[in-house]
Amino acid sequence: MPTTRSECEQYDADDPLASLREEFVLPEGVIYLDGNSLGALPQTAAGRVADMVETEWGQGLIRSWNDAGWFDKPGVLGDRIAPLIGAGTGEVVVCDSTSINLFKVFAAALAMRPDRKVVVSEAGSFPTDLYMMEGATGLLDGYERRLIGAGGPTLEDALDEDVAVVVLSHVDYRTGRLHDMVTVTELAHRHGALVVWDLCHSVGALPVHLGDCRADFAVGCTYKYLNGGPGSPAFLYVAARHQDVARQPLSGWHGHANPFAFATDYRPADGITRFRCSTPQLLSYAPLEASLDIWERVDLDLLRAKSLRMTDLFIELVDQECAGLGLDIASPRDADARGSQVAVRHADGYPVMRALIDRGVIGDFRAPDLLRFGFTPLYVRYVDVWDAVQELRDVLSSEVWRDVRYATRAQVT
Numbered sequence: 001m002p003t004t005r006s007e008c009e010q011y012d013a014d015d016p017l018a019s020l021r022e023e024f025v026l027p028e029g030v031i032y033l034d035g036n037s038l039g040a041l042p043q044t045a046a047g048r049v050a051d052m053v054e055t056e057w058g059q060g061l062i063r064s065w066n067d068a069g070w071f072d073k074p075g076v077l078g079d080r081i082a083p084l085i086g087a088g089t090g091e092v093v094v095c096d097s098t099s100i101n102l103f104k105v106f107a108a109a110l111a112m113r114p115d116r117k118v119v120v121s122e123a124g125s126f127p128t129d130l131y132m133m134e135g136a137t138g139l140l141d142g143y144e145r146r147l148i149g150a151g152g153p154t155l156e157d158a159l160d161e162d163v164a165v166v167v168l169s170h171v172d173y174r175t176g177r178l179h180d181m182v183t184v185t186e187l188a189h190r191h192g193a194l195v196v197w198d199l200c201h202s203v204g205a206l207p208v209h210l211g212d213c214r215a216d217f218a219v220g221c222t223y224k225y226l227n228g229g230p231g232s233p234a235f236l237y238v239a240a241r242h243q244d245v246a247r248q249p250l251s252g253w254h255g256h257a258n259p260f261a262f263a264t265d266y267r268p269a270d271g272i273t274r275f276r277c278s279t280p281q282l283l284s285y286a287p288l289e290a291s292l293d294i295w296e297r298v299d300l301d302l303l304r305a306k307s308l309r310m311t312d313l314f315i316e317l318v319d320q321e322c323a324g325l326g327l328d329i330a331s332p333r334d335a336d337a338r339g340s341q342v343a344v345r346h347a348d349g350y351p352v353m354r355a356l357i358d359r360g361v362i363g364d365f366r367a368p369d370l371l372r373f374g375f376t377p378l379y380v381r382y383v384d385v386w387d388a389v390q391e392l393r394d395v396l397s398s399e400v401w402r403d404v405r406y407a408t409r410a411q412v413t
């Protein structure tokens with residue numbers, strides 16, 4: 001039996017997370033399926049930013065480093081993100097960007113395996129991860145890189161006693177394919193390698209269990225599913241058992257054991273604090289705080305259930321409504337192997353997405369041919385899934401995407 005719009009309305013009526021949508025500013029006439037690139041604006045975020053600017057900065061001035069808790073914010077917010085990724089108190093810090101944090105934890109991991117000269121990652125990784133690894137190994141001598149997937153070896157084949165560190169995205173940014181974190185971490189550990197997990201497309205998309213998986217290091221951004229706002233600070237995780245030995249190379253004063261002693265030599269702080277570098281971009285922390293107020297009330301198992309139901313529904317409806325229109329599902333059809341997004345191939349993916357955005361359905365495009373749709377359970381409804389597929393079908397069957405105005409590529413796709 002085909003699914004109908006009224007069934008989708010019923011799913012929304014029964015959805016235990018439905019009321020969370022009211023916590024976000026969502027423009028009229030828009031179906032937002034790109035929260036996996038930039039999350040929506042929490043209702044209270046603008047007020048929180050204004051308060052930080054007008055009261056904490058304007059009135060408090062320099063006193064706010066102490067009185068408004070500015071100095072401790074990276075650790076305090078890290079402890080608020082920890083439950084979302086299965087980390088403990090003192091294992092997460094919020095600072096810098098994902099790329100910078102990857103550099104820090106990757107370099108720290110390399111230094112913990114000094115006799116091993118091979119690093120492993122995935123050919124289809126988000127490129128910044130590969131680039132930052134290149135930058136870090138480029139400062140050292142004699143490292144070899146092995147890339148799994150895309151015609152290369154499997155992880156099993158790539159691993160041997162020379163491998164120092166494995167860097168993998170838990171959820172693939174293009175297809176949404178999910179790695180089994182327990183199995184992969186165990187496999188790497190069996191060969192004596194350390195693992196860095198990139199959680200950019202996992203945090204806020206599904207429950208993550210870093211501690212239970214015995215993960216070593218992780219990084220992730222907060223502007224995607226976490227809704228921290230454009231350029232909001234990233235996080236990094238270091239398992240408590242590694243914190244005494246792990247040393248990161250960006251040894252700025254905020255990671256020093258006693259920054260206000262202004263000593264000549266660097267001495268790393270205890271614990272996760274040594275992974276800080278320097279003065280935090282405080283105004284960017286304010287919207288993230290507003291967002292974490294919402295996340296505190298979210299049951300991650302309900303979130304995962306809704307996410308999979310929405311992505312299953314989307315795949316089912318694309319099959320049902322768009323048959324014969326040149327689409328091919330690029331994401332795993334097996335729900336257990338999927339994050340919270342669905343990628344669909346189309347030979348003219350770019351103009352198709354532009355035409356779709358013109359009709360108020362916002363997803364994005366990843367070269368060469370992927371239309372990418374993110375399903376954020378906090379504010380996307382089942383009827384949105386239905387309506388988005390109807391628009392997709394209309395764009396394809398009417399061929400409006402052939403209009404010349406959709407052909408030129410914008411800087412950000």
Ligand SMILES: *Cc1c(COP(=O)(O)O)cnc(C)c1O
Pocket residue numbers: 097098099100126128129169173198200201221234
């Ligand atoms: C979004 C994303 C990043 C972004 O890195 P920035 O340093 O924030 O620009 C990194 N890795 C993955 C897997 C991502 O999806």
